[in-house]
Each structure stands twice: as C-alpha cells, then as structure tokens.
Amino acid sequence: MMKVKDPKPLEFRNVLISPGRDFLGLSLTFKEDRPGLLREISEIIENAGLSINYIYGYSVGAEPRMILVVDITGRELDVQELINRISEVRGIGEVVVFEPVTRGLIADTTSFPPTVFGERIVMLRKSAVKELIRGLIGTIGPRAASGILYQVGVRMGRGLSRKHVSLSKELGIEDPFEVVEKVALPLFQSLGYGIAEVEKRGEKIVVKKYECIECTSLREVLEEHPDLVKDDGEIACSMVRGIIEGAVSEIMGIPYESHEEKCVARGDEYCELVLVPRK
Amino acid sequence: MSILYRIFYMRIQGLLPWGLRVVGGRNRPINLGRYAVSPGRRLAAYSMDITENRVGILRDVAQAVAQRGGDILYLHLQVGEGGKGTIFFIIDVTESTLDFGELTEALNEIEGVGNVDLILPVKEGLLIDTSNFPAYVGDSRVAIMRDVLLRSAKKELVKRIGHEATDALLYNIGFEMGLGAGEDHKKIARSVGIEDPKDVLELVTVPLFKTLGYGEAELRLSEEGGEIRLYRNIECEAAGIVGRTSCSLLRGMWAGVLTSVLGKEVEVEEVRCTAAGDGYCELKVVPRVQAG
Numbered sequence: 001m002m003k004v005k006d007p008k009p010l011e012f013r014n015v016l017i018s019p020g021r022d023f024l025g026l027s028l029t030f031k032e033d034r035p036g037l038l039r040e041i042s043e044i045i046e047n048a049g050l051s052i053n054y055i056y057g058y059s060v061g062a063e064p065r066m067i068l069v070v071d072i073t074g075r076e077l078d079v080q081e082l083i084n085r086i087s088e089v090r091g092i093g094e095v096v097v098f099e100p101v102t103r104g105l106i107a108d109t110t111s112f113p114p115t116v117f118g119e120r121i122v123m124l125r126k127s128a129v130k131e132l133i134r135g136l137i138g139t140i141g142p143r144a145a146s147g148i149l150y151q152v153g154v155r156m157g158r159g160l161s162r163k164h165v166s167l168s169k170e171l172g173i174e175d176p177f178e179v180v181e182k183v184a185l186p187l188f189q190s191l192g193y194g195i196a197e198v199e200k201r202g203e204k205i206v207v208k209k210y211e212c213i214e215c216t217s218l219r220e221v222l223e224e225h226p227d228l229v230k231d232d233g234e235i236a237c238s239m240v241r242g243i244i245e246g247a248v249s250e251i252m253g254i255p256y257e258s259h260e261e262k263c264v265a266r267g268d269e270y271c272e273l274v275l276v277p278r279k
Numbered sequence: 280m281s282i283l284y285r286i287f288y289m290r291i292q293g294l295l296p297w298g299l300r301v302v303g304g305r306n307r308p309i310n311l312g313r314y315a316v317s318p319g320r321r322l323a324a325y326s327m328d329i330t331e332n333r334v335g336i337l338r339d340v341a342q343a344v345a346q347r348g349g350d351i352l353y354l355h356l357q358v359g360e361g362g363k364g365t366i367f368f369i370i371d372v373t374e375s376t377l378d379f380g381e382l383t384e385a386l387n388e389i390e391g392v393g394n395v396d397l398i399l400p401v402k403e404g405l406l407i408d409t410s411n412f413p414a415y416v417g418d419s420r421v422a423i424m425r426d427v428l429l430r431s432a433k434k435e436l437v438k439r440i441g442h443e444a445t446d447a448l449l450y451n452i453g454f455e456m457g458l459g460a461g462e463d464h465k466k467i468a469r470s471v472g473i474e475d476p477k478d479v480l481e482l483v484t485v486p487l488f489k490t491l492g493y494g495e496a497e498l499r500l501s502e503e504g505g506e507i508r509l510y511r512n513i514e515c516e517a518a519g520i521v522g523r524t525s526c527s528l529l530r531g532m533w534a535g536v537l538t539s540v541l542g543k544e545v546e547v548e549e550v551r552c553t554a555a556g557d558g559y560c561e562l563k564v565v566p567r568v569q570a571g
Binding site for chain 1: 306307308309310311312313314315316317318326328332333334335336337338341342344345348349350351352353354355356357358359360365367374401402403404405407408409410411412413414415416417419420421422423424425426427428429431432435436439440448451452455456459460463467470471472473482483486487489490491492493495511513516
C-alpha cells in the first residue's frame with residue numbers, strides 16, 4: 001500500500017462556522033461529466049468576485065453532485081443571475097441555493113442521507129464512540145462489552161469486505177492478500193477508523209494500526225474513569241479487531257482468529273493485531 | 280424574480296434577518312466515500328495546501344488540470360480561519376498525455392498554493408484518498424459507520440440481556456452522547472450570537488442531526504414539552520419493521536440534548552415508530568417531575 005507522509009486532517013465543512021461572515025450555499029447536480037466543467041463553474045464564481053470556502057463534489061456514480069459554500073460578506077450579489085449563469089454551463093442539471101441559518105453559520109441541508117458504496121452511513125463523533133464504550137463497560141462489564149463490540153465488528157467487517165471483493169474483481173485484483181492491502185485497509189483509513197499497515201509473516205497476517213478511533217477513545221475513557229476496569233487484562237479494543245478479522249476472513253476465504261499484541265489503550269505506541277487461520 | 284429571492288436579497292442587504300430553509304430542491308443522497316473506481320482508466324490524485332485563499336484560486340487549479348486534458352472526478356476543498364485550507368482531487372487522465380511532474384510544478388506555481396503531493400492509484404483504476412486523515416466535522420473527529428453497526432449492536436445486546444435491558448442501556452448511552460452533543464451545540468451557537476435555547480435546537484441541533492446522517496427532525500416544543508418527529512431515523516431504518524418501537528439510542532440522545540440545551544431535565548417517550556409500522560417516529564417530550 002502506498003504510504004502518504006503526514007496525512008492532512010480532512011474537514012467535512014458541510015457545517016461551516018465563521019462568526020460575522022455571510023455565506024451562500026449551492027447544491028448542483030451534473031447531467032454529464034467532461035473536462036473543463038469545474039473550470040467553467042469556478043470562473044463564474046470568480047467573475048462574481050466570490051471566494052469559495054467549501055466544495056465537496058464528484059462527477060461519477062449514480063447521482064453526481066457538488067456542494068459549494070461561498071463567502072458573500074459585504075457583496076451585493078445577484079443570486080438569480082449567479083444561478084442562471086451556472087445553470088447555463090453544459091452538463092449542469094439542477095442548481096439549488098441553501099441559506100445560512102444565521103450570520104456566520106451555514107449547514108448543507110440539501111444532502112441526505114450520507115452514503116458510502118450506496119449504503120447509508122452515520123458519522124459518529126469520537127465523543128459518541130467514547131460514550132458507547134463507557135456505557136457498555138459501565139453497564140455490562142468490560143468482558144461482555146468487549147464481546148459485543150467484537151461481534152458487531154465482525155459483522156461490519158464481513159459486510160464491508162463483500163464490497164471490497166466485488167470491487168477488486170472489477171479491477172482484476174485476484175490475489176486475496178492484495179485485496180486486503182490495496183482495497184480494504186486504504187478504505188479503512190479513508191472512512192476515518194485509523195491508519196493501517198499490513199504484512200504477511202508465513203501464514204500469519206499482521207496489521208499495525210495507528211490513531212485507531214476505538215483504541216484512542218478507550219484510552220481516554222480509561223484515563224477519565226480509572227475505576228471502570230479493574231484488571232489490565234480486560235482492556236481490549238474489540239470492534240476494530242472484529243472489523244479487521246471479519247474482513248480478512250471474508251477476503252481470504254478462510255476463517256481467521258485474531259489477538260492484539262499491542263494496543264495504545266494499554267500504553268503502546270501503536271496497535272498490532274495478529275491474525276492466524278482458525279484451526 | 281421570485282418572492283423567495285427578493286427576501287433573500289433583503290437578507291443579503293441586511294434589511295431582513297437570515298432565514299433557515301433551503302430554497303427549492305429536495306434532499307439528495309451524498310456519497311462520502313472518497314474513492315474512484317474506474318477499471319482500465321488512468322487515475323491520479325493531488326493533495327495540496329491552500330496557504331492563502333483568494334478569489335480565483337480554484338479556477339487556476341481547475342484550469343491547470345483542464346489545459347492538460349485531465350478530468351476531475353472528485354473534489355474536496357475546504358478553507359478555514361485565516362484563509363488556510365486544503366484541496367484534494369482525483370483526476371482521470373486516460374484521454375490525455377498529461378505529465379504528472381509537469382502538472383505538479385504548474386500547481387505549485389499557483390499563487391496561494393503550497394505543498395503539492397501527487398498520489399498514484401493503489402491499482403490501475405482504483406484511487407482511494409489516504410492523504411486526508413483523520414476526518415473531522417467541526418472540532419470533532421468522526422468515523423464513518425454503516426447502519427449495520429446499530430443493527431448488529433442491538434441484535435447482540437438483545438441476545439445477551441433481552442429487549443428491555445437493551446432499550447434501557449441504549450437509552451442511557453444515547454443520553455450521555457446527547458449531553459455532550461448539547462454542550463457542543465451551545466458552544467457553536469454562542470460563537471455566532473445565538474442564545475435562545477429554542478434557536479440553538481432549531482438552528483444548530485437539527486441541521487447537525489441531519490448532516491451527520493442520523494435523520495431529519497422536526498421540533499414542536501413549548502414550555503410544557505411537545506413533540507419531535509423524526510424522519511428516516513437511522514436507528515429505526517436499520518431495525519426494519521419489527522412490530523415495536525425501537526428508537527432507544529436516539530430517544531436517549533434527544534433527551535440528553537434537550538436536557539443540556541434547555542437546562543432542565545426532560546423525559547422522552549416514543550409514541551410512534553417506523554419500526555412499529557408508523558410513517559415516521561414521534562417522540563413525546565415532557566419536563567421531568569422532581570421526586571419529593
């Protein structure tokens with residue numbers, strides 16, 4: 001897997017907060033894609049003297065679209081004229097305006113639901129992950145909580161990897177380990193779970209995880225509530241372990257079992273997951 | 280010009296307060312998977328910093344790509360405080376003889392652009408954004424979870440501790456999640472001058488609930504309580520039709536948010552639910568009566 005040095009944080013600015021600024025939101029759909037389409041849209045925006053604060057868009061897939069937020073502070077803007085100009089660009093379908101909820105705060109209320117691979121998703125904030133972990137451990141104990149999170153992870157991993165396998169077939173990737181390395185783990189990172197590296201050691205598959213959202217959340221929960229777990233042996237990152245184990249088993253076509261050699265929740269610098277074929 | 284646009288003009292000119300609603304259109308799904316899959320196509324991606332935002336910066340980037348025959352398939356641009364930000368885009372260059380090194384140089388020369396990184400596909404026809412990590416919404420790190428998370432978690436819990444205990448547990452977890460979210464919403468609201476708790480709920484909580492993917496909410500609240508209608512609520516949509524109300528986590532979340540934002544404890548009961556066969560979910564909100 002190609003490594004990117006120092007990945008940059010990705011900010012979904014579909015909620016944009018900037019006190020004192022006036023924003024205007026535009027939601028566009030595309031009827032066709034062609035080189036130069038974006039240049040034409042950005043020229044119209046530039047000619048209106050507007051700077052762009054946020055764009056999220058794609059011209060491929062079932063319903064290609066683009067969300068733009070521009071700063072209109074202090075400008076006398078002919079919104080209808082702007083919409084007409086953009087609508088006239090060849091390839092543009094619908095143009096819809098969304099307004100700020102108040103000065104300095106705009107949210108993209110035209111997009112719902114968010115999806116990945118055509119399936120509905122939710123963006124779970126880290127604080128929500130922490131509450132989920134704390135609530136489960138506090139109520140049913142660390143072992144039972146770990147068991148549930150692990151089972152949930154396995155189901156998630158198996159489901160996701162079916163998509164990875166069909167996508168890899170389309171691309172002509174035949175080697176299952178290559179599917180893990182080149183499709184599953186990059187997607188794991190792009191969905192925000194953590195940065196993962198994988199290597200094969202004989203029949204074992206070893207996954208190193210950095211900045212894993214579950215492990216860092218668990219570590220913070222244990223720092224904030226030191227009495228939650230009485231025995232260090234009960235500290236385990238389970239959901240992400242389940243996700244990776246489920247995905248690897250599905251992709252490799254044989255069941256694997258996994259254990260964590262290292263975990264940031266136990267004070268290690270990174271997490272290391274060792275997967276071996278289930279006997 | 281329509282009345283709506285006249286009103287909007289007046290808003291821009293400061294003659295009317297800002298409104299709330301989308302003008303026309305309908306909800307459209309948004310794909311948050313930052314990848315391009317095009318078997319047999321020649322793909323690449325660029326990730327770059329915006330060191331100083333200015334009018335026309337995107338035009339210059341788009342022009343540099345278009346002049347060389349590249350087609351932008353995916354684009355993400357964000358600018359924050361101080362005009363600093365990032366641009367990430369995936370291009371299809373199958374139909375061009377584009378030289379990546381030369382495009383990198385051209386992008387580097389654009390005023391306001393710094394640190395241009397070229398990202399090559401992991402396999403021909405497949406490009407996944409691994410240059411941007413972690414993902415944030417506002418100040419909060421987020422992970423993108425499929426709805427199966429909620430479905431599986433509930434199924435596992437019911438198997439181990441039964442329906443009633445599962446509902447109570449998820450409600451409590453949701454309540455704590457909601458309390459934290461409510462504090463964040465108040466902070467966001469204060470930063471843009473919103474103080475009234477009802478405005479915090481309408482103008483911050485409801486849009487965030489939607490944009491994070493939980494569902495669409497309609498509030499009808501008064502001093503005595505009221506109702507919250509939830510449409511396409513992810514928890515109940517994931518549950519399917521099971522013949523019983525199923526919004527335990529989100530019911531708890533709303534109870535937590537309302538308690539935090541209104542500054543008084545409330546009880547939230549579910550009176551309609553899509554999982555029970557209703558057209559939408561409805562939560563009844565009543566102020567909690569203190570014992571004694």
